Amino acid sequence: MQTIHLLEADGTLQQLEDNWASQCEAVGEDFEGFAPSAMEPIRTFAKKATEKEWAIGVADGDQFMAVACAIRTMQKGFAGWVLRVREVTVCPLLDYGNLDENSYVDTLIAILNGALKLSESHLKADHIKLHLRSPADAVFFRAFGNTLDSKGVFAATEAHGAWLTISKVAPLQLAK
Numbered sequence: 001m002q003t004i005h006l007l008e009a010d011g012t013l014q015q016l017e018d019n020w021a022s023q024c025e026a027v028g029e030d031f032e033g034f035a036p037s038a039m040e041p042i043r044t045f046a047k048k049a050t051e052k053e054w055a056i057g058v059a060d061g062d063q064f065m066a067v068a069c070a071i072r073t074m075q076k077g078f079a080g081w082v083l084r085v086r087e088v089t090v091c092p093l094l095d096y097g098n099l100d101e102n103s104y105v106d107t108l109i110a111i112l113n114g115a116l117k118l119s120e121s122h123l124k125a126d127h128i129k130l131h132l133r134s135p136a137d138a139v140f141f142r143a144f145g146n147t148l149d150s151k152g153v154f155a156a157t158e159a160h161g162a163w164l165t166i167s168k169v170a171p172l173q174l175a176k
Helices: 012-027 036-048 101-120 135-151
Strands: 002-006 053-060 063-074 081-090 127-131 156-160 163-167
Touching (some): 002 012, 002 036, 012 036, 012 053, 012 063, 036 081, 053 101, 063 101, 081 101, 101 127
Antiparallel strands (some): 002 053, 063 081, 156 163
């Protein structure tokens, strides 16, 4: 799966909307009624195209599996840039259970992998905060984070409520 910067100007936003409209039709849903609170910021970010706020899509071939907003910001409590991934929304086929559980897990992993790659390239950040969609996602990412922590892959990973936080660098230590 690949992470795509969704933009109105290059047609990727329209590709997403066309694909999800087809998926909605397959599950008997009206696309305009599918996840309107998540799609509004996706459209806004895709239209304004700033350097720090991106609409992203996770695609498997020509099928979009998920979307999210990726925001690079400075945030209280963190030393360095933070990449916040919000409004994670899976495609209608996943949302309605028409694809198997492995497709869902693969999509979650692709979202995290995409965030890591963005934090190393276009939206450079020392920390990633991923807002999870459901309590089941929190369980998955908590286990995932604990495994990464035990292997020393990142400086720190932790789950708080609906957020998974990954710090790629050690936190700033203040001298006393």
